Amino acid sequence: MVMSDIDSVRLFRNSAPYINSHRGKTFVLMFGGEAIEDVNFPNIINDIALLNSLGVKLVLVHGARPQIDQRIALRGVEKRFNNNVRLTDKQTLESVKDAAGSVRSQIEALLTMGLANSPMHGSQIRVCSGNLVVAMPMGVREGVDFEHTGVVRRIDVVGINDHLQDGSIVLLSPMGYSSTGEVFNLSHEDVATQAAISLKADKLIIFSEHQGILDKTGKLLRNIDSTHLSEMLIDGAREDQYGILDAINQTIAADIPRCHCVSFKKDGALLQELFTRDGSGSLISKRHYEQLRQANIEDVGGILQLINPLEEKGILVKRSRELLEAEIEKFTVIERDGMIIACAAFYPYPQDSTGELACVATHGDYRGKNRGERLLEAIKQNAHDQGLSSVFILTTVTAHWFQEQGFVPASVETLPESKKLLYNFQRNSKVFVLDIEN
Known part of the structure; x- marks a missing residue:
């Protein structure tokens, strides 16, 4: 589909609130070696450069498993894993350092590219890396010596923040260094x-081969809370x-507000996730103190108390009450x-x-805390799951709020x-529509 000039202007205007919201925030972006080998990776680099130009503080963490495997094969060294963790002997460590x-270097080169016909023309990005990750050996576990495979002991927060304050992008590799001068192979x-x-980042964004987090049937889960996340891990x-x-x-448990999972194969997935209302992948956040759920018959009295003043x-x-009882399954509520x-x-209206x-x-005592937005997101997800292409609303006095939400x-x-046929012309409600992406 070809986007018209008007569509481009509208898209740019609609992204303004997100641009303002993300400016000055710290995002950690994680991608494995598979993403780096994908044909779409240069586009991801362009989008990362755009985030940097919009004032987002960026820490990039890359993996290198397929690249390490390639070098191990060339050296004729045996690949050894235990519980999906690589055992790193001295020969393997050389492949790790090489990969x-x-x-x-490949990522730094792409971030430095500034050809006149490229999206990064004039960007002048500084990339900083180095001994910013302090590691320690994983040691012997269940009788298995992991040798030069390690775990993160400490992140040099001061050093990274100094680079970020200077406007640089920080690039971290899956290697760490110890006070004894050793090098360890780490998981990205x-x-x-x-x-x-450690950085108390505002977001962790993970690139996956899939569109986002999928359930066992392969269905994309657009919104996941910490409770659902724990159940999935079990x-x-x-x-x-x-x-x-x-x-x-681990990140959500440490009070990082939000994590995102997007595809490294889809061009523009990162920008769509961060700068559009519907996003492109999965958003994961802590469970709210208040519970959002489908209403049941026991909620009728509470709903009546809530809506009667309005x-x-x-x-x-x-x-x-009779109508509400008959239609209670149509309602979503927030309970506190x-x-x-x-x-x-x-x-x-599926037809x-x-x-x-x-x-x-x-409720009047609980307005202004994005509860309306949470309800709207739940309804949009419901419409999406039913394969509907739009949602409409009839309103008399709250038109501005719905327009702010994209209607x-x-x-x-x-x-x-x-x-x-049921429209009340005497009430003269205004009609607003919101398109749903499927």
Whole structure:
């Protein structure tokens, strides 16, 4: 699909809130050696350069497993693993140093590129690396000596922050150094996780061969909380994503606000994830103190208490207890200490590939904390799961809030036929529509 000039302008304008939000924040980006070998990697580098130019502080952590394997094969050295962890003897360590150094140089070269016909023209990016990761040996575990395989002992936070304050991108390799002068082979997941935690980063962003985090059936999970994440690690994780989930779990447990998982194969996935409302991959965050869930019959009284004041003011259409009981499965609620503090209903019109968002309400004492946005995200996910292409809303007094969430004005004529027959012209509600990406 060819994007028109107007579409480009609209996209740029819509990204402005995210540009303002991300400026000055610290992001740790993690990608394995597989990403570096992918044909899309130069595009990822261009997007990283763009983030840098927008004032985001960036720490890049790269892996090198396939590159190490290639060098081990050339040297005729046997590959040895225990529980998916490489055993690093002296010969293997030489391959590790060779591969990590080569990959680091490749990334630095790409970040330095500034050809006139390239997206990085005039960027003048400084890349800093070095002995910023202090390591220690993994040691002997269950009788197995891992030799020069190590774990992160400490991240040089002061050194990294000095580079970031100077506007440089910090590049960390899967190697660490000890006070005794030894070199250790590290997992890039360990380096990225400890870097994000030590730096108190605002985000950990992981590049995967998949679009994001998938469930066992292969379905993309766009939003995951820490509770769901823990359940997946116990018995619901795909084997090829366990390492990523473990890294995210450690990071979220250390109070890093958000983690993202995006595809290294899809051009623009990083920018789409960070600068559009729907994103491109998976967002993982801590479980909210308040519980967002589908309503049940026991919630009817709480919902009535919540919406009655708004019905009396004419903001919401009057709903009887009987109607609410009959439609309770359409409602999503936010519960806090047993009290319903926010709700929203969703009525799908599958034959028209759309659905109605209705009865959006938040308790007066709990407004201004993004609860409406959380409800909207849940409804959008519901619409997406049902294969719908849009969500519409009828409103009389809250038009501005919905426009801030991306809804655009529409006419009554765009409503499903069955909804048009019920439209109350005396109430004269305005119609707004939000497109859903599928």
